Amino acid sequence: MMLDRPSALDALFLYLEDSRVGLHIAATAVFEGPVPDDEQIRARWTQLTTTDPRYRQVLRRTVLDLRRPRWVERGGFDIDYHLRRTALPAPGGTAQLERTVGQLVSQRLDPDRPLWESCTIEGLQGGRWAVLVKVHHSLVDGLGGMALLARLLDAGHPAPPPPPSAALLRRVLAAAAAPPRVAAALAGSAGGLLRYATSLWPTDPTSLTGPLGRARRYRTLTVDCADVRTVRAALGGTVNDVVLTMVANAFRTLLTERGERPGTHAVRCLVPVATRTAAQADEGANRVSVVLVHLPVDCGDPATVHAVIRARMTAAKTSGEAAAGERGFAAADLVPAPVFAAAVGALRRIPQRVVTTVTTNVPGPRAPQTLLGRPMVALFPFVPIADRIRVSVAVSSYVDHLHFGITCDRATVPDADVFVAGLAAGLAGLVTAAAG
Template sequence: MDQLSPLDAAFLEVEDADPHASLAIASVAVVEGPVPSHDEFLALMRSKLPVLPRARQKLVRAPLDLSTPAWQDDPSFDLTYHVRRTALPAPGGDAELCALVARIMGQRLDRDRPLWEYWVVEGLGDGRWAILAKVHHCMADGVSGTMLYDVMYGDAPPPEHAEDAPAASLLSLLGNVVRAPLDLVGGVLSLMWSLLPVRATSLYGHIGSPRLYRAVRALLPEVKEIAHAFDVTVNDVVLAAITQAYRALLVERGERPSPYSIRTMVPVSVRGDRRLDNQLSLRLAFLPVDAGTAVEALSLVHKRFTDAKRGHQAESGNALAQLARYEPFAPLAWSVRLGAMMPQRSIVTVTTNVPGPRKPLRVLGRRIVEILPYVPIAIRIRTGIAVLSYTDRLAIGITADRDSTADVDVLAEALGKAIIELLTASRRDVASMHQG
């Protein structure tokens, strides 16, 4: 049996510690019609099972957490349980689709079965339909989720098995520590410093189980245009827009946007192979919600995340995750579970940006029009934002705790306006340069 890595298992421990968390990631592929029959879609899924062994496996836990959970073939595997079908009420627009996503993602996956569901959603406007792919985070991260799209609907080769891509040896990991001790120690200290409590706001605290979901859209060429004009990255542009959105939410609630109000966790891919597991680390930094304009926020975001990269946070986090493979799992599991139960005041949101499929994909001959991402929330984090590119589109999915963030539309609308503001400013600056 293949065992989970400690990082994969940590998502299970966090979910166990937080009764209101459902730690599944998801994406919604909106597809041109006509909608296929249930048997037709089942046949497609069945044809992919031979190259996706995880789809037929369930988790088995070791007594007293003496080792990480392992994958084992499910003798009672039933594809029809995992492939489900539903329909939106009229008119089948964004509001109805987002409500469905929130309802499905607020429910936990059954631990006694393989940890995934695919939902075929009928009744979208313009004769379209959708596929909601829901996978537990212990199975995949955002990048491997994108890889699944290329396997399911493209011509990519199947994922690698664990034995085909072994983890780094303990000697090589220790060698990295010896070669760059100052970088790794500095990264660990930077991560620890970044876990100090933030200024109190209404953006973090206890959460319930129900979720809200909103989608914001942008054109990737326009976001790249902004990045080029200001000599920053696409991720900087997105984070600046997210910063302005949180600023608008704080102002709307009558709270002062402090420079130390919102620390975000940004997952960083450290993927070196094509396994369907989690291969990620993280960076932590404050979003400059005190900035009065999107352009000012962009400058500050670029500086802060450039400094975070130089601080080797991601490299140190990855080294710690790899070293955890060689430590007894029980103390790690108990530590993660205990830490998740504590009232943390360090991280206010998670913001993840994943490059999606570059080429247009088709499902049973129908073109996928767009892909909307979903990121889960837990441990007092009341909102999370996922960004996914697909061909020339950029989709931003906002997850919110329904009980505390009923005003999520303020966040979504301000995010879209911030991108427009940055695009207008970038073109104005370019025009001024040409005139000069």
């Protein structure tokens, strides 16, 4: 079933975009072997866009936003416009790849064309090359973007066309239910809604938030999953708990290096979480909501930070906060389109002081993958920054490694390397604590 209108949540990403902020997600996959030529890349994308019409459509807003935007076919679809190629300057190392990716993700997608691009990047050290896939957030979420990449790789080729977004379909169907049903669902999450309300106090003012420029700075980090397993075996918790502990240490390091006090309420992190129940185990859709959690950047002991984060994340997920967020998304679909668009416009004019950063963990392939017979060796995700958030973190697993993609505002975060060093030191501290 191909839906011609996005949900309120997906339309939100379109409404929030402006000349300084592009709300697309991306992933950079690194490969070994000879670089494919243009015809090989074009053939793979041609099949994907032929089987899934969404990648040939544009999202049109209506006059005065009287109705939600609508997906429509764009006449004269030119796939070559969406396929780019570039080469790294010598020596083609990590720094050159990060700089090039930062430049590519700084460019907004053309709203008059289908909202995706693919760029083949040549000239990586060791005879490697990469593909950067960039897709607007109104078209896919992180999991949907990973599914798109999977279909591009050899293991998913050819593949039957999936729904444009199973999660989107679920939200639209929920919105079609009678308002009393949605009201009852929201009432059932009263505790979670209360927790949300009490978590929306402004954070302490720091240099971590503020106005954004147009350009982005991008950094990467790769860690061994064996270290994460060691920490979990000794200290308990989830992969997300380990990641958030690393992020907390990175922000503590960044604030300290800037001469700022890492206070108790300095960093509040928005974290996407799964809300699937046992009864939904066989569903193809991913149920995802968000929680807000204060990172204890005031503490320098890794084991203590991990324990605090573990407790806070457990409380957030068991209190109904995540479920309240998901039902809130469904309820937003009941709001008339012009009211919703006007509300978003009004909120954009109010400086956001609630969320300091976003950390998202999107599981990637567990088995080795190839593209046109070339082995994939790394997968670095990208999540956008917006609404005064100057640093965000995305994590993707691939085989036995976690790959971090850190997005920063280029003008106000010249010290991104300090943040990356803090991430690595955070994991090293956890490994040491686990061994003790």
